[in-house]
Amino acid sequence: MNKFSWYEATSKVEAQREANSTVSETIQPDADPEAAVFKASGIDLLDLMKEGLSKPAKLVSIRNIPGMDEVSYNKEKGLRLGANVTLAGITANPQIKKNYLALHQAASHAATPPIRNMATLAGNLVQRTHCWYFRSKELVCFRKGSSTCFAHVGENENHAIMSYGYCVSIHSSSLAIALTAFDAIVEITDKNGKIKLVPMKEFFVLPSVDRTRETILKPAELITAVILPEPKTHTVSYYIKMGSRRSQDWPMAEVAVVAGLSGEKCKTANVVLGAAAPVPFISKAAIDAITGKTINETTATAAGEAAMQIAVPLSKNGYKIPVFKTIIKRAILSLGKPPENVIDWALPDRIH
Numbered sequence: 400m401n402k403f404s405w406y407e408a409t410s411k412v413e414a415q416r417e418a419n420s421t422v423s424e425t426i427q428p429d430a431d432p433e434a435a436v437f438k439a440s441g442i443d444l445l446d447l448m449k450e451g452l453s454k455p456a457k458l459v460s461i462r463n464i465p466g467m468d469e470v471s472y473n474k475e476k477g478l479r480l481g482a483n484v485t486l487a488g489i490t491a492n493p494q495i496k497k498n499y500l501a502l503h504q505a506a507s508h509a510a511t512p513p514i515r516n517m518a519t520l521a522g523n524l525v526q527r528t529h530c531w532y533f534r535s536k537e538l539v540c541f542r543k544g545s546s547t548c549f550a551h552v553g554e555n556e557n558h559a560i561m562s563y564g565y566c567v568s569i570h571s572s573s574l575a576i577a578l579t580a581f582d583a584i585v586e587i588t589d590k591n592g593k594i595k596l597v598p599m600k601e602f603f604v605l606p607s608v609d610r611t612r613e614t615i616l617k618p619a620e621l622i623t624a625v626i627l628p629e630p631k632t633h634t635v636s637y638y639i640k641m642g643s644r645r646s647q648d649w650p651m652a653e654v655a656v657v658a659g660l661s662g663e664k665c666k667t668a669n670v671v672l673g674a675a676a677p678v679p680f681i682s683k684a685a686i687d688a689i690t691g692k693t694i695n696e697t698t699a700t701a702a703g704e705a706a707m708q709i710a711v712p713l714s715k716n717g718y719k720i721p722v723f724k725t726i727i728k729r730a731i732l733s734l735g736k737p738p739e740n741v742i743d744w745a746l747p748d749r750i751h
């Protein structure tokens with residue numbers, strides 16, 4: 400790991416005065432040797448630094464800025480999550496479990512309990528892709544400035560099955576999948592203290608648009624909160640993660656469904672897939688397959704089938720198609736059931 404200096408920020412203004420770069424920029428071949436970047440809990444940032452991929456000259460710790468981890472819920476304004484709230488904090492919040500079940504489930508199934516105790520919401524959103532070629536210092540792939548994507552011809556079982564260009568990496572944040580389904584808004588404060596509100600579905604950047612970054616964040620732009628609108632009456636949600644093991648790993652496939660029901664009929668829906676594409680993927684085909692219809696085995700199956708129509712798997716990840724079909728169907732059929740009565744489909748002993 401490179402040598403770096405440390406700045407412990409006690410306010411947002413102080414943090415933004417000290418920062419001048421993003422972690423994505425520090426990975427590029429022409430990185431600024433004086434780069435100073437934000438560090439929340441450091442789980443992803445220190446991984447990148449230990450591998451020698453990111454070499455910032457200064458870490459600006461935002462972890463202990465007072466108030467940045469606050470959560471508030473108001474029936475009119477909805478839910479406001481401070482950027483530094485931990486995944487464990489989201490999991491433990493009863494209002495989130497009651498009103499935004501899919502978010503509670505996404506946070507509960509991510510990583511491991513010790514990681515969830517440390518990992519912050521904003522850090523989770525901004526973590527870089529876990530493509531194993533990207534994460535190796537020796538392999539300078541297309542995302543790091545060369546003209547080669549090693550995953551195209553190599554080990555691509557964890558990679559994208561849709562909406563990819565030359566880079567077939569998948570997006571890493573499970574929370575972003577649920578937050579996109581809830582139409583969340585990211586509150587970003589720039590260096591001059593000006594606040595901009597960016598819909599979660601516009602926050603992430605496809606590598607075909609800009610291969611050097613995964614979010615729209617510019618140097619010293621600080622995520623200060625994520626805001627979820629108050630769910631309309633009869634809104635229900637469900638999230639499923641399927642992984643190769645119960646814990647300690649990113650998903651091989653995940654889905655969040657948010658729907659407005661009237662009895663058994665689906666009035667509005669949002670279906671978002673994770674581990675499918677380089678950004679959270681909103682499946683219009685699955686949404687169309689259930690909107691205006693009665694939720695039952697037939698329509699839920701049709702939604703999974705429709706979502707996978709546009710999938711173009713790589714040489715080693717065709718297995719994702721039946722997995723996605725199954726979890727989309729199961730998530731839709733679980734909508735509206737009280738969480739304690741719902742089978743936890745994420746557990747491997749329930750796969751059948």
Ligand SMILES: Cc1cc2nc3c(=O)[nH]c(=O)nc-3n(C[C@H](O)[C@H](O)[C@H](O)COP(=O)(O)OP(=O)(O)OC[C@H]3O[C@@H](n4cnc5c(N)ncnc54)[C@H](O)[C@@H]3O)c2cc1C
Binds near residue numbers: 439442443514
């Ligand atoms: C074994 C393992 C399994 C995992 N499994 C999952 C999983 O299943 N699902 C999942 O979603 N994640 C998973 N993770 C990832 C983990 O959740 C993230 O690494 C963690 O959330 C990052 O948060 P952090 O606070 O440590 O961020 P940091 O490492 O401190 O920061 C990450 C990035 O965010 C930037 N950043 C942080 N805060 C802000 C802010 N307020 N404004 C602007 N930029 C900011 C930093 O500059 C940096 O670029 C796993 C990690 C491990 C190690």
Ligand code: SF4
Binds near residue numbers: 558567568
């Ligand atoms: S999938 Fe993207 S990140 Fe992975 S090796 Fe290819 S170009 Fe690099």
